[in-house]
Amino acid sequence: MRYSTALIAALAATASATTAPLPKMYTLEIAPGETIEVTEEEKFKMIDEGRHFFDITEFKDVHAAASRLFAAAPFPSTIQQNCAVKELHKKINLDRIKEQLTEYSSFHNRYFNSRYGVQAAEWLFARVNEVIEESGNPLATARLVRHTAWSQPSVIVSLPGIIRGHTVVTGCHLDSVISNDRGAGRAPGADDNGSGSMMNLEVLRAVLSDPRIADGDHRNTLEWHWYAAEESGLLGSQDIFSQYAALNMQVMAMLNQDMVGFKGRDGIERFGLVTDFTDPAQNEYLKLLIGNYTDIPYEESLCGYACSDHASANRNGYPSSFIFETPFGNHNPRIHTPNDTIEFVDFDHVFQHAKLTTAFMYELAHATFA
Numbered sequence: 001m002r003y004s005t006a007l008i009a010a011l012a013a014t015a016s017a018t019t020a021p022l023p024k025m026y027t028l029e030i031a032p033g034e035t036i037e038v039t040e041e042e043k044f045k046m047i048d049e050g051r052h053f054f055d056i057t058e059f060k061d062v063h064a065a066a067s068r069l070f071a072a073a074p075f076p077s078t079i080q081q082n083c084a085v086k087e088l089h090k091k092i093n094l095d096r097i098k099e100q101l102t103e104y105s106s107f108h109n110r111y112f113n114s115r116y117g118v119q120a121a122e123w124l125f126a127r128v129n130e131v132i133e134e135s136g137n138p139l140a141t142a143r144l145v146r147h148t149a150w151s152q153p154s155v156i157v158s159l160p161g162i163i164r165g166h167t168v169v170t171g172c173h174l175d176s177v178i179s180n181d182r183g184a185g186r187a188p189g190a191d192d193n194g195s196g197s198m199m200n201l202e203v204l205r206a207v208l209s210d211p212r213i214a215d216g217d218h219r220n221t222l223e224w225h226w227y228a229a230e231e232s233g234l235l236g237s238q239d240i241f242s243q244y245a246a247l248n249m250q251v252m253a254m255l256n257q258d259m260v261g262f263k264g265r266d267g268i269e270r271f272g273l274v275t276d277f278t279d280p281a282q283n284e285y286l287k288l289l290i291g292n293y294t295d296i297p298y299e300e301s302l303c304g305y306a307c308s309d310h311a312s313a314n315r316n317g318y319p320s321s322f323i324f325e326t327p328f329g330n331h332n333p334r335i336h337t338p339n340d341t342i343e344f345v346d347f348d349h350v351f352q353h354a355k356l357t358t359a360f361m362y363e364l365a366h367a368t369f370a
């Protein structure tokens with residue numbers, strides 16, 4: 001999660017006042033179609049201040065989403081897989097999520113350009129492979145996605161459906177960051193966003209255990225994504241979705257889960273359903289799933305431009321949604337500090353996100369999108 005309350009005007013002023021001739025410059029998109037050029041130092045300062053942007057230095061060929069939006073296919077208007085999804089919910093094991101999150105957040109940090117950040121991604125890749133192997137599913141594959149401009153890889157699991165081109169994605173970022181630091185500091189990132197990463201791993205395990213999935217009897221291809229370098233300008237997700245768009249892949253729906261382990265500063269538990277820079281039809285569909293499959297309500301919320309990885313799907317023309325742990329502003333106050341540790345992660349709340357994500361993946365695995 002990348003949080004922000006800063007004013008864009010102040011930001012633009014800072015950037016133009018200090019244009020150094022020699023250092024490498026970075027191009028940041030801070031609003032639709034609005035870019036600024038900054039030095040690395042200025043970029044880090046913006047991250048520390050929690051400002052939102054796409055770092056498009058490596059992705060300048062991607063043009064505004066609006067002009068190349070794939071005709072969004074209609075989402076189902078009813079619940080269709082109630083019995084099977086309820087069975088999968090019984091298989092979600094919170095103790096296992098907790099155990100794995102303990103290990104995951106014990107990496108010194110998961111900064112995208114540190115060796116810890118690479119090790120954490122490789123550790124996750126190994127866990128993903130174990131889950132696939134244990135499932136015995138012959139069609140599921142995992143790959144480490146290497147990025148040319150930084151060292152931390154992303155991880156993708158793909159489970160091909162009968163209509164291979166139609167893909168449904170759930171994603172979260174695997175990196176962590178700490179304010180006012182360049183990658184050496186301790187950043188456990190237990191909630192932001194280790195919680196989403198380990199939750200998605202458990203949902204993968206549950207979905208793979210379903211008999212129809214095991215037989216390859218589902219229409220659409222399912223993908224689980226863990227993105228590198230979210231905190232540094234949505235780099236991993238931009239690389240992946242811009243490649244998908246260049247290959248004309250049809251992503252029918254993308255659900256982002258950045259932080260999933262905190263009930264709210266006011267203690268009133270509900271999801272934050274982000275309505276800006278997300279797909280309205282998909283958001284309506286998520287409301288149906290929340291009502292049917294989870295035990296808590298939602299509250300609509302705004303998150304700002306480029307606030308997390310769903311924005312990369314959106315910018316490349318794909319329908320995407322972001323279900324956050326709370327309405328924006330009510331979220332975990334400890335993120336991006338050494339105090340974002342596992343004792344503050346609420347696993348009952350993680351379970352609500354896991355129920356929702358399982359329902360999203362399983363219902364849409366079988367949806368006709370027509």
Ligand SMILES: *[C@@H]1O[C@H](CO)[C@@H](O)[C@H](O)[C@H]1NC(C)=O
Nearest residue numbers: 173174175176177189192193
């Ligand atoms: C992880 O945790 C860090 C540190 O709090 C946070 O900045 C980052 O956004 C989180 N996301 C992931 C996937 O690790």
Ligand SMILES: *[C@@H]1O[C@H](CO)[C@@H](O)[C@H](O)[C@H]1NC(C)=O
Nearest residue numbers: 078079080081082291292293
């Ligand atoms: C969920 O949907 C199914 C199928 O439409 C229905 O039978 C069930 O009662 C619904 N459950 C809730 C809690 O809305």
Ligand SMILES: *[C@@H]1O[C@H](CO)[C@@H](O)[C@H](O)[C@H]1NC(C)=O
Nearest residue numbers: 333334335336337338339340
């Ligand atoms: C971490 O928590 C301790 C104890 O509550 C507190 O004193 C400290 O200021 C916190 N550190 C940060 C960076 O939030």
Ligand SMILES: [Zn+2]
Nearest residue numbers: 001192193258
């Ligand atoms: Zn995050």
